[in-house]
Each structure stands twice: as C-alpha cells, then as structure tokens.
Amino acid sequence: MNTQTQTTDTRSHTVNGVDLDILGETVQAIASDAELGQCRFRASNTWLGGNHNCTTVTGFYGAKQEIAHQQTFELHADEPPILAGHDTGANPVEHLLNALAACVTTSMVAHAAVRGIHIEELESELEGDLDLRGFLGLDAQVPKGFTDIRVHFRVKADPKDLETLKSLTAFSPVFNTLTQGTRVDIQVETKT
C-alpha cells in the first residue's frame, strides 16, 4: 500500500503525473513490434539575421506514421551583446543545456513512475564548461564543444530512493547522445 497518495490518481494509474496506462500501451506495442519504436524527430530553422535564428517543431515520425504536434513550437536563439548578438533568445549552447535538463528530468520521472517511486518536487542546475578559443579558431588544439557538464538535482522524495533516481537518468536519450556522441551529416545546397 502506497502512502504517498497525493501523487497517485488511482482512476487512471497515474504516478508522478505520468499516465502509466498510456505509457504501458506504448511499451507493450514496441516490445511486440520493434519497428513501432523507430522514430525520426525533426526541426526546421530559419536565419533571421546576425546571430538570431528561429527553429520550428511541428511533428515527428513514430509508430510507423507521421504524428503532428498539437501546436507548432517556436524556439529563438541569439547571442548576448558581448558575443555580438542582441539577447533575443538563449544562445545555442544554453539551448543544449536545456535539452539535457529536460531529458534527464523526464527520464528520471517516467522511469520512477514505472517503478512506483513517487517524486514530490524536482529541480536541477546545470553548468557546462566551454573555451571560446575553440569556436573562434584561435587554437586548433582547444576543443570547440563542451568538455564537462555538471547536473545537480534536488529532489523531494523518499531518501532511500535517491541512488535509484540518480541511476534512472542513464536512460535519457539526450544524456546518451552527449556522452556517447552521434553521427551528424551536414549538406549545404543553393536556395533558389
């Protein structure tokens, strides 16, 4: 019997706000047909001048079909004045930290829900080290990307679950993309 009923909606089997009936259906479907799990996520970007550009996200391919989001998401990127921008949006590497923060959080919450671990509150602070000499081409030996990223979670949950909660972040797709690396193919063609 679970004592943390405040985060459990027994009508729909929801834990941590995650509907386990829906998640369970997805898991069962993919377990029985691997092709249902093959996803292609997408983004479109338009340059708006200088260091300002905007990405739109409208949908993705998954479960053997095109799936439209219920709304179009617009994400603006810019640079601060010291980096010759106008601060109209977070900069690209800050957007990368956002992607990581969102993904380790979602991964922890969803996998905790499946295991019956209740989370009351969850926050995180991220910090990544970047040496601008790489990007600026001042020293070819200096890495151009982040070398170290630190994620510091504060969680309100049963203290005995802390180590398990930490281990669940290892399921995160963004965490794995960043730590394992991925192939990126870039093509450039003329716009007519």
Next chain:
Amino acid sequence: MNTQTQTTDTRSHTVNGVDLDILGETVQAIASDAELGQCRFRASNTWLGGNHNCTTVTGFYGAKQEIAHQQTFELHADEPPILAGHDTGANPVEHLLNALAACVTTSMVAHAAVRGIHIEELESELEGDLDLRGFLGLDAQVPKGFTDIRVHFRVKADPKDLETLKSLTAFSPVFNTLTQGTRVDIQVETKT
C-alpha cells in the same frame, strides 16, 4: 569593393548582421588573454509534473565575470500524447535538434562574416534517428540516444562559396559536443 552592399552596413562594419567591430574586439581580447575565453554556461530546470518541465536561463560566466542576460529565457519541454505527455512544449530530443540547428547556423553566419562571405538567406531542416527501445529499456543493446542526425541547409549566397560555408559549420560548439561527446556528471541530493 564589395558588391553585396545590401547586407553590409559600412558605418559599423556589419556583415550578415554580425557587427565585426564587436566580434573583433572579443577575438583580440581572448587572443591576448586565454582566460577571457573560459565560459561557464548555465540552465536551471523545474519539474512541473508528468513529462512537463521548464528551464530558465538568466546568465553565464565569461570574460572573467558574471554576465546577466538582458531578459530571462523560459523553455518548456513536454511529450506528445503518444508518449504520455500533453504537448505543451517540444520534447527534449527536439530541443537538442534546435540547439544543433541554432549553433551550426550561427557558426556558419559569423565565420562567413569574418571572411567577407555574404549570406542573403539561410534555412535548414534537421532529422534525427532514435530507437525508443533504448529509452524504454526494452533492449540493452539498442543505443538510447540519437545515432544519426542529418542537417540539410539551403543557402542564398554566391554558389562558389558553398563548400566554404559547409566547412564553417565545423566550428560549431554544439556540433562538436554531439560528434565528439562530452563528460556529464550527475549529482542528486535531497531537497529540504
């Protein structure tokens, strides 16, 4: 003498909307004192229930000082209904594609500006392959992150510059973080 005056503001030495005086000052300063290029970028995330969470970005450390953005940026992440979310924001891996799109775009534009290459228009489409069996823990052999990401640029510029423009994306910090990988350290502590 440059013929593409439509993108050149001679008063402030702006090419592609990038102020080369400001960028040049930053480059010179970091070239003469490497410590000025050491940056720590940051993000704070709060879980809002279920698969919904929000990142705020307020500032960063660079040029040996704390630098506040001119506004606070809020970035929401969620999942679509098929992944047990409510579609209130792009999902974490879509945010990752946004970070990459923004960064390769900014890197191409800024490095082109420094080289006197004028860009009139620039757009890109990104697509990344993800097998959900990894995230869901259905098969430990399946990678949990993106395995391949394709970036397709369309650019309105002098066709002779196409190959150079493509090569400039190699300066992108997010591109390098994704292709080279980075260390990510995760700590979890109790929130009191």
